[in-house]
Amino acid sequence: MRKFGIALLSFILLISAVKAQPKHTLDKIAAVVGSGIILQSDIELKYATYVAQGMPPNASFKCNILQQLVSQKLLAQQAIIDSVDVKEDEVDNSVDRRMREMIQRAGGQDRLEQFLGRSVIQYKDEIRPDIKEGLIAQRMQQKITANVNTTPQDVKKFFDGIPKDSLPTFNKEVEVGQIVFQPKLNAAEKEAYKNKAEELRKRVLAGEDFGKLARLYSQDGAAAAGGDLGFNDRTGYVKEFTAMAFKLKAGEISPVFETDFGFHFLQVIERRGEQVHVRHIIIQPVVTQESLDRSKTRADSIYALMMKSQKNLDYFSYAAAAYSDDKETKFNGGMLLNAENVEARSTYIPTDKLDPQVALITDTMKVGSISKPFLYTGADGKKGYKILYLKSTTNAHKANLTQDYPKLKEYANNNKVNVTVSQWFEKRRKETFMRIDQEYQGCPTLKGWSTPATTISEVKTDEPKPADTKPAEVKQ
Template sequence: MRKLGLSLLNILLVITVANAQQKRTLDKIAAVVGSSIVLQSDVELQYAQYIVSGQQPNPSIKCLILQNQLTQKLLAQQAVIDSVSVKDDEVDNEVDRRMRSFMQRAGGQDQLEQFLGRSVIQYKDEMRPDIKESLVAQRMRAKITEKVNVTPLDVKNYFDKISKDSIPTYNKEVEVGEIVFQPKLSKEEKEVARQKITDLRERVKKGEDFGTLARIYSQDGSSQQGGDLGFFDRQQMAKEFTANAFKLKAGEISPVFETEFGFHFLQVIERRGEQVHARHIIIIPTITEASLERAHKTADSVYKAMLAVKKFDFSSAAAYYSDDKETKYNGGMMLNAENVQTRTTFIPTDKLDPQVALVVDTMKVGTISKPQLFTEPQTNKKSYKILYLKSAVNAHKANLEQDFSKLKEAAMNDKLNRTIAQWFEKRRKETFIKIDPEYQSCDALKGWLPVASAATPASAQTTTTTTENATTDK
């Protein structure tokens, strides 16, 4: 709660200062790149978003914001030439995602609107053009690098060029499997939660405010937004949730239904093609000691059965018994959360869940642990797990034999960065760029400053108008 309080204080401070400055300062052109301009107000808006996202106030970040704006606009201009675009639905989804995050951090919609001095709808309208341009720029960047690849020879050459003093050291890594036994509640144990959600639905049907009840009683992150989930398609939610949401009309309320997460009812706010905007209330059944004991007994029986087999098949056991959907179909093996794209099962021990790391540290390669009770850090859910230590690699200096996949990724990133840098170097030389003197001392913008200034076009001249007397189409 203390961290949240400090965050809200920071937001209030920044927005208060920004609002006060609006009345006495002049908006101006912070930079020109080709046919596009970046206004000082654009930089300030993104800085406000930076603060709302939970970061500490730091005015030097505005240099990086302007650099990102210049990069984005240069890519977006090329995207027009190359016919690269994004769909409106993609933009809407990203706007909604960011807004839900902002509201959650600010403590709800009312608090966010108070801090911003404008409605959420107004703020979304202000964000939308920049978010659309950002998505277009991302797609253009991907197009520039789509043919970049590395061969084994590229990887070797990359590694050979690293000086001996700069060869990275990799921490100890392990491959860890898990079989998860989640406590399962009986119908009778779930009844308290079912009755509570049923009562809440009746209160909504009798006229009580849905959003208020969601804020008070709902048990997930959307409660701070009055249960508002924004727009979603058929693939984003649990199948039971989707089935109810897509058969209702705007304003209608669903019956109570159950998903793997708990008991819900929802109300559709708007239907837009194959997307639905809805809000919900969820009550999560409380795990009982009896259900935990049942999970423990099941885990213990599986553990003993595996010990009885000289060469147990951990992959098959995980697929059959585990309740964790993310690992059971991967042979029970955990994936490196920081490198999911490569689907590597090698995880640095300092990146493991501390509870898992504590158990693994006592194990030998090829062995399984006794069932242990674990608590998920984010959800507080309890479950029993059997862990399997498949392999371990001690800390060492990087080498091609042990670390080819890591070095291949590093070589690929290096080639991608050089490809992008070369593209920008060429485009910057061909494009008119003007940066306001306020930002010309920014280290992040050194490469954007023209070597010699050509005659400044009329459209690039810095103009100022009072905020009260001018409106800018952004």
């Protein structure tokens, strides 16, 4: 969290530096793309974000930024022709998500507004058009590549086209299943946390400021924003939270209710169709040693049942579905998915990408074996117990079609997508009037992108022009 705060502070300071530059520099038109323009200030702000993310200052990166902005303009302009659009709710959600992240990193809305020199509402209005255009461009690109299909013949052709001495080497990979036992508090242990939430709710009902209490006492990332969660639809929350948020009218405050995250109460700020804007306060129970001991007893019991079963590996899948507290893996036979290849639902995970605790245990296991329950600490600092199953191990090797077909298919498909998009851009930019400012004429990525002057002079207009008329220059 501290690193995020420093990054945002750097970003804000860079924004301030950009504002302080001479006006004629900021207001310069860096590029004209069809009927749209790109300002120097657009490039400077995106460059500030790039530096704030910890990247070393590199002025040449502005060439890449301008190329991205020009590409976005081309896609967005084609989207108008093809009637591709995004819903206003999608834009609202994206803007709200951006603001929540910035507020959290700044350490509160007041500090962010102080850094920005304007209100959050004003800043949201300023960034909304760019975010909307970006979403439309993304949707247009998806349309361009919608019919891309990669066949087995395509994969083989792609693989055969890779020079043998350039074949990638894949690291050692494993397939690992897990059953997770999270400690659960009993009713008596939960009571104190529920009562604390009830007391805060009573203070709000008595007239105390909701946002202030959220900043002081709420225990999640939204606390810095006064508990504000922005707009969301019914899929944006867990079911208990959704049921409460969509039951209330604007301004109403809910009773205290429980989810897997803790005890909440919320206030509906605004309803907009199937979107609701809420803020909440959450009190998260702390795990007790007694509850941790109970989870170990459960884990030991399930492990013993699997060891007694003659088909203990088949029982692992059943036990994961029946007993695991990890919702992401319990209905997948307990199998972990490769976080870098979730869409393909790949269960093959490079060992260097495994959780260190899991890697340490599986390194001593034989394929087909099940580990004894062990204590683990999650990324959120919470403790629990796990049982692991090592399904397979694949040693490091040069890529081949037999072992690596799913990966190679993904590479081949990405290559077809990139070629399709590149061909579209090449054709579209030749059909679109473009003018790149002299400052960026030397950018390798933008070389030849400006419409030649001879082409401009050949464009027919309704009004005759003198023979020596030159193309109008874009005012800087």
